[in-house]
Amino acid sequence: MTDILNEMATRREQKLKRSLSKRYRQEVVFKAFGVASIVSALLFLVILLWTIFAQGHTAFQTTQVRLSVDLDPVTLGLPDNPTEQDIFRASFGTVLRDAIMAKIPEASSRRERRAVIEFISTGATYDLRDKVIANPELIGQTIEYWALAGDDLNQFNKGNIDRNVDESNRQFKDNQIAWFDKLDANGDIKTTFNTNFFTNGDSRDAEMAGIAGSIVGSFYVLVVTLLLSFPIGVAAAVYLEEFAPKNRVTEIIEININNLAAVPSIVFGLLGLAIFLNVAHLPRSAPVVGGLVLTLMSLPTIIISSRAAIKAVPPSIREAATGMGASKMQVVLQHVLPLAMPGMMTGTIIAMAQALGETAPLLMIGMVAFIVDIPSGPMDAATVLPVQIYTWAENPELGFRENTSGAIIVLLGFLAFMNATAVYLRKRLERRW
């Protein structure tokens, strides 16, 4: 009898042990799943950032080729005493072409000559022109001039074109590589900081294209958005939190705000197109319209965070102020609002960062146009940084791919700065009661 009981007990114990070890294994597996999902999410983040930095860091560099340019007035087609107008119209392209051909005399066929000429960017022509306009005494001299390289040479020099790839699959051909090596051996190739990228507007040539136009456009859009959405958002939050009676209207407003926060951004673009452009006849592609659309989009974010900030101000402050004889409005304006301000500002900065990264609604209102000039006001046609990234990304050229990544790095830099400011403000200014 005891044997049976004992056996039953051991069996039970073994069964328990087995099930226990199984349960512990499950525990480990479950926990491992948790770690694995976090690691994979972070891995995605790292891969994303790494590919962009790997592709984009070269966008901040550019290539220059040393030429000895003979600024002969005859070749330039200049009269005896040239005015600024004459110099402006002079054929600097010809002298640059002669200079690069002199470097590589072995290029003889029509096709080879064209390949050599493309070593120099058309941008060099304008740059040289501006240089000569600034110093007209250079005319007639032979000067050493570092000319901006054309796209292919630039990409090859920066290592974006692999020389080990089979020639048929490579846009920089073997003879071009031979010429490049010759120039490089003479020290005629220089890699420098790409100022064009930060000072130019958009361009059809990758080596000339820059983000200045779109940064200025983004700036105007954000200024309009901030000027409209911050006061309106704070006012709405104050009303809803401090004054609104509990009735149907207030309820509808609150439901509306929460719904608007979830409406897809492209629908706001449709609103902008239909109302601001087609009914109100505001100018297409203008930062004002972009700012208006983004105001409507960022209002829910600002209102919700401002309400949270107002709620965080303890009732004792309000009661003390009321006890001192302040009116409701005075309590709000003079006590609650200043105390809630840091929280409101944090929410606004975060909303502005979202607005800075927004693309889809701005496509709808025509901010996608190709615009070379840097906009000089919020009514000028402009594009914004994310849209510039989009338009460049659609361009298959290697140079633009690099520029896209470069522009993304700049955009992410701005966003990181804004979010860091928000975090700092929250840590530094927000009071815990």
Add this chain to the structure above:
Amino acid sequence: MQTPTLLTVLVILVLAGYWIGRQRSIQLAQPAGGIRFLRSLPNYYGLMAVVWAGVPAVLVLLLWGAFDSVLVRGMVMAGLPEQFQQLTAERQGLIFNQIGNIARGADPSADPALLAAAEHYKNLLQISVVARSIVLLSIVFAGIGIAYFYIKPEVRAREHFEAVLRTSLLTCSLIAIFTTLGIVMSVLWESIKFFRIIPPTEFLFGLQWSPQIALRADQQGASGAFGAIPLFAGTLLIAAIALIVAVPIGLMSAIYLAEYAKPKVRNTVKPLLEVLAGIPTVVYGFFAALTAAPFIRDVAHWIGNTFGWEVFANASAQSALAAGAVMGIMIIPFISSLADDVITAVPRSLRDGSLAIGATRSETIRKVIFPAALPGIVGSIILAASRAIGETMIVVMAAGLSAKLTANPLDSVTTVTVQIATLLVGDQEFDSPKTMAAFALGLTLFVVTLGLNFIALKVVNKYREQYD
């Protein structure tokens, strides 16, 4: 006066109004024995003057901006000779543009009637600018004047001012309603026009989507079919892929962070996950189009060629999988933070009870916490789905344009948002069915996302376990 000058002058006058109101109240209080005999502080009398002078001026300025061009246009068109009056609305619009060009000196060659109209137009514009200045200045002066004579020590200036301020606060909060109304009106208006041409049943249940309208009757391949089923299918396919990626990763991250991680790990990992949400969608789109899509295509081709599987070997360069997977990465933090909120909201006592009767951590999570948090988790997944459906840039850049009815994730599909964007970008003509179709798609998108939000809210509220 031009607008900037006018605005500066108005601001200066209104500030002067503040000073006058303030001084007036102090001056009136003098005989009585100082400002303590005023009903409100002198500042409020100043602010009252600002309100009286400024608010009507701002309103008139806004109304003027809204109706000025319409009125001028009407008057110019009414002044044209008989033959222009009979033209269609479109032709009249063109004529009016031409008149504008002539007035700006851009188009000197025109017939005398139009030249006269341009002259008329220029005059009207000038009159409008002058009249606006006069009207606004007199409003401001009148406002200050009324305030000046209205101010008396017994006037409750503070109450006055606060009532106005309160109304403007209310107006600001009503903007949310106006925005919703604006969205509804703008998409509905064009959609109704669209549905007059294409019946709603054809739009909602048609299997063919090719929005090119034939310019000539005999044009090839331009039938103009508006059946949106392929778009809905593509949208759902991509959203489903995104959710398959995001839900397990997001949910497990949230569970690990809420239940296992030490506070230090939690406080570093959570913000890092939020970074994924802060990256603009255009960056994800670039990544999907130029890194993820070629990678997935190469892998699929490799598999297809190694094992001889047709489906993999035919993988498209712009695959639904690439767009969906990258979109999934984007919504991971969305799911994880929402799920984290609901998991941490499950009361401590449930955990302790389960652990106390001998359940392991994971058993507690699976059998106690997860069921308790389920409504919230389902709600957050629905919200994430609504996000994935409305996402635009990733699919515009990575998903392609061909409206195919397929469930193969390696094929290229198109979505509702892609079609809205491609139909409207750079398109100037506004009355073609093509552009109106975009608004009909927008209406569908708006209704669906709103519906999903509504459902998510209902699920959370209805099935929430009530503790306490």
